[in-house]
Amino acid sequence: MQVFNVPKSIKKDCTFTFCAGCDHGVAIKLVAQVIDELNIQDRTLAIASSGCSVLLYNVLDVDCIESPHGRGCAVATGAKRAFSANGKDNIVFTYQGDGDFASIGLAESMHSALRGEKITAICINNTNYGMTGGQMGPTSVLNQVTTTSPMGRNEQYHGFPIKTAEQIALCDGTCFSARVALYDYKNIINAKSAIKKAFEYQIKGLGFSFVEILSSCPTNWKLSPQDSHTRIKEELSKIYPVKVFKEK
Amino acid sequence: MSHIKINEAKCKSCYLCIDACPKKLIQKSDNIGSMAQYTVEFNDTKNQCLGCAICAMVCPDMAIEEVVNDK
Amino acid sequence: MTNKVLLKGNIAIAKAALESGCSCYFGYPITPQSEIGEFLSSEMPKRGLGYVCAESEIAAINMALGGTATGTKVLVSSSSCAVALMQEALSYAASDELPIVLVNVMRAGPGQGYIYPSQGDYNQAVTGGGNGDYHTIVLSPASVQECADFTQKAFYLAQKYRNPVILLVDGLLGQMAEGVEINTNPYQEIDNSSWRLDGNKDRTSRKIHSLEPNETALNKHIVEMHKKYRYIEENEVQCEEYMLDDADIILTAFGSLSRHAKAVCNYYREQGVKMGVFRPITLYPFPKKRLSELSLQAKQIIDIEMNMGQMLKDVQLSVLSNAQISFVGKPVGSWLKKEEIINIIDNIIKGGVNAGI
Known part of the structure; x- marks a missing residue:
C-alpha cells in the first residue's frame, strides 16, 4: 500500500528552491496534503507574500496571487468577499513569513482577525528576515544575533519580539489560533492536524483561522539543519510555546 | 516489501531523513547532488523498512516521492 | 421623460458603480469622498455584495487586488493624500493587470493639505505615483452626469484592457449636486474567464504575480504592457x-x-x-x-x-x-x-x- 506520494496539489516535476534543510518545504508539503485531504484543490486561492514564502506559487498547484509585502490578509479579505458576493464558497489562505505577517503587515493581519474574515493565514516564523539575508525581524528573540543585531537583540535597545499566535488568539474574530513546530516527526504530524483544522474552520465559516509555524532558517542562523531543529526544540519552543491558543 | 523511492535530483543533502529513519536505512550515497554534496540512498538489505513514511514527512524537498508499506 | 435626479457627484459615482455590476467596495473614510462609502455601506449588504470599511487605505486597495483577481468588479475610492498611500498596490495592479477602478476625489496637498478643492493630483494619477514603468488610465469628469457616466466607462475600460483606471474627480464635483440620470450600463460585459482566479476546476492552475526574477521575461512583460498603452492611446483617447x-x-x-x-x-x-x-x-x-x-x-x-x-x-x-x-x-x-x-x-x-x- 502506498502510504506516501507527492501530493496532488504539488505541481508535477517541480523542484523546491529553498535552502537545504529549510522548513518551508515541509510546511508547503503539509498545506498541500491538507488541500488534498479536504478535496479543495479546485476551489482554493493561495495568497503568496513577499520573502521566501512567495516561492509557494511555484510549487503549489492551485490558483495563486502574489500580495504586496505584508498585505496578504487584505488581499485574502478582498478575494473572499468577492467570492462570497458571487455566491461562491472558494477557500482563501495566505502563506506569509513572520516579517510579512507580524511586522509590515501587522495591521492587515490583526484587523482581518478582528473582523473575523473567513480566511486562513499561515505564518512561517523563522525569527529573522530570511530572503534578505537574516536581519532582525519582529520575532527575533532576545539575545539573538542577526545581521542587524550583531551584539544580540537587546530589550532596551531593540525592544521585544512579538508572540503572534497569542496576539491573534486575543482577537474576537479569531476562531482558531495555534503555534506548531516542524523539528521532528511528531511535531510535523501535529502541525498538519493544526493546518487541517484551520482550513476546516474556514470551510465551516467560523472566522479567522491562524497557524504560526516555528521554522528553521539554517542558512541565516548559520547552523546545520539538524542544529537548527535543536535550536527550535530547546530554545525557541520555550519562548514561543507550541500549543493551541484558541479553538472556538 | 516496504520501501521508499528517492529522487536524487531533488535531494539537497540536508540529511534530515538519515536522522529521522527509525531503522537507519538511509545513508549518504556516492553521488554528488545539486548542493555539491553527497545525496542520500535507501539501503534495506535486511528488509527492515517499516513503511512509516517518517523520512518522507521530514524531507523538506519532497525528494522522497513514494513510500510503500507492505507490512 | 428622463429620470433625472438631483445628486451629489459622490452619490452619482456610487450609484453608477452599482449599475455597472460592481460587487465589492473597499474604502476608508476621507473628506471629500466619504459619501461614496457611506452610501454603499447601506446598499451593498442589502444586495448581498461585499463592503469592507478597511483599517487603512493600504488595506482597502489591497483588498481590491484580491477582489479583482477573482474576476469581480471592485470599486475603491479615496482622496489625494490617502491615494498616495495606495500607490504601492496600484503599481502591483498595473503589473498584475488587474482591473481596479479607483476614484480619487481630490483635495488640496501636498502632505495633509486641507479639504479645499484642488487639481493637484494630475501628476500622481497620470504619471503613476507608484514605482516602475507603468500607466493607469485616467478619466476626468466635468459634471455630476459625467461622474456617473465615466464611472461606468471606467469599469468597462478596466475590464477591457485589464488595467487599473483612475476616475480623477474635482473635490467640488464630489460635493456638488446637479441633475443627473443614472443610465443602465451601456457597455458590454467583458469575458474574463481566461485569467480570473476562481479555482482550477477545469483548467490548470494560474498565478498572478509581478515578481519576475527572469530578466528576459520581465523585459517582455513591461514591453507588452506598453504595447497595450499604445493601443489604448490609439483607441480610447477622448477630448x-x-x-x-x-x-x-x-x-x-x-x-x-x-x-x-x-x-x-x-x-x-x-x-x-x-x-x-x-x-x-x-x-x-x-x-x-x-x-x-x-x-x-x-x-x-x-x-x-x-x-x-x-x-x-x-x-x-x-x-x-x-x-x-x-x-x-x-x-x-x-x-x-x-x-x-x-x-x-x-x-x-x-x-x-x-x-x-
Whole structure:
C-alpha cells in the first residue's frame, strides 16, 4: 500500500528552491496534503507574500496571487468577499513569513482577525528576515544575533519580539489560533492536524483561522539543519510555546 | 516489501531523513547532488523498512516521492 | 421623460458603480469622498455584495487586488493624500493587470493639505505615483452626469484592457449636486474567464504575480504592457472641443474647471476674439495627437489649472507650432473665477506676458 506520494496539489516535476534543510518545504508539503485531504484543490486561492514564502506559487498547484509585502490578509479579505458576493464558497489562505505577517503587515493581519474574515493565514516564523539575508525581524528573540543585531537583540535597545499566535488568539474574530513546530516527526504530524483544522474552520465559516509555524532558517542562523531543529526544540519552543491558543 | 523511492535530483543533502529513519536505512550515497554534496540512498538489505513514511514527512524537498508499506 | 435626479457627484459615482455590476467596495473614510462609502455601506449588504470599511487605505486597495483577481468588479475610492498611500498596490495592479477602478476625489496637498478643492493630483494619477514603468488610465469628469457616466466607462475600460483606471474627480464635483440620470450600463460585459482566479476546476492552475526574477521575461512583460498603452492611446483617447474650428487662442483645462474656461471663451467670442477650449477627458492617455493638430492653427495656447501647472507639461509636449504657451493657475481653494481668468488673459493677450496666478 502506498502510504506516501507527492501530493496532488504539488505541481508535477517541480523542484523546491529553498535552502537545504529549510522548513518551508515541509510546511508547503503539509498545506498541500491538507488541500488534498479536504478535496479543495479546485476551489482554493493561495495568497503568496513577499520573502521566501512567495516561492509557494511555484510549487503549489492551485490558483495563486502574489500580495504586496505584508498585505496578504487584505488581499485574502478582498478575494473572499468577492467570492462570497458571487455566491461562491472558494477557500482563501495566505502563506506569509513572520516579517510579512507580524511586522509590515501587522495591521492587515490583526484587523482581518478582528473582523473575523473567513480566511486562513499561515505564518512561517523563522525569527529573522530570511530572503534578505537574516536581519532582525519582529520575532527575533532576545539575545539573538542577526545581521542587524550583531551584539544580540537587546530589550532596551531593540525592544521585544512579538508572540503572534497569542496576539491573534486575543482577537474576537479569531476562531482558531495555534503555534506548531516542524523539528521532528511528531511535531510535523501535529502541525498538519493544526493546518487541517484551520482550513476546516474556514470551510465551516467560523472566522479567522491562524497557524504560526516555528521554522528553521539554517542558512541565516548559520547552523546545520539538524542544529537548527535543536535550536527550535530547546530554545525557541520555550519562548514561543507550541500549543493551541484558541479553538472556538 | 516496504520501501521508499528517492529522487536524487531533488535531494539537497540536508540529511534530515538519515536522522529521522527509525531503522537507519538511509545513508549518504556516492553521488554528488545539486548542493555539491553527497545525496542520500535507501539501503534495506535486511528488509527492515517499516513503511512509516517518517523520512518522507521530514524531507523538506519532497525528494522522497513514494513510500510503500507492505507490512 | 428622463429620470433625472438631483445628486451629489459622490452619490452619482456610487450609484453608477452599482449599475455597472460592481460587487465589492473597499474604502476608508476621507473628506471629500466619504459619501461614496457611506452610501454603499447601506446598499451593498442589502444586495448581498461585499463592503469592507478597511483599517487603512493600504488595506482597502489591497483588498481590491484580491477582489479583482477573482474576476469581480471592485470599486475603491479615496482622496489625494490617502491615494498616495495606495500607490504601492496600484503599481502591483498595473503589473498584475488587474482591473481596479479607483476614484480619487481630490483635495488640496501636498502632505495633509486641507479639504479645499484642488487639481493637484494630475501628476500622481497620470504619471503613476507608484514605482516602475507603468500607466493607469485616467478619466476626468466635468459634471455630476459625467461622474456617473465615466464611472461606468471606467469599469468597462478596466475590464477591457485589464488595467487599473483612475476616475480623477474635482473635490467640488464630489460635493456638488446637479441633475443627473443614472443610465443602465451601456457597455458590454467583458469575458474574463481566461485569467480570473476562481479555482482550477477545469483548467490548470494560474498565478498572478509581478515578481519576475527572469530578466528576459520581465523585459517582455513591461514591453507588452506598453504595447497595450499604445493601443489604448490609439483607441480610447477622448477630448472635448469647444469652438475650436477657427480658434487662434486655445484654452486648455480639465475637469470642472473646463466649464469656467468655456465661460471665459464665451466672453471673448462676444468681443470678437477667436477663442476655443480644448478639454482632455482621458488625462492618460493624453489627447496629444489632436492638440498637436489644433496647435498648428493657434497663436496662443493658455493652460488653466487648479494647480501650479501639472497638465501644462503635457500641453507643452503636444504643441508642435510656435504658438505661445501661457499658464493661468492657482493651487487650492475657490475655483478660479471667470473674471479672475479674464483679467490674466487680457494681460497675456495684450503684452504676451507669461502670467502666473
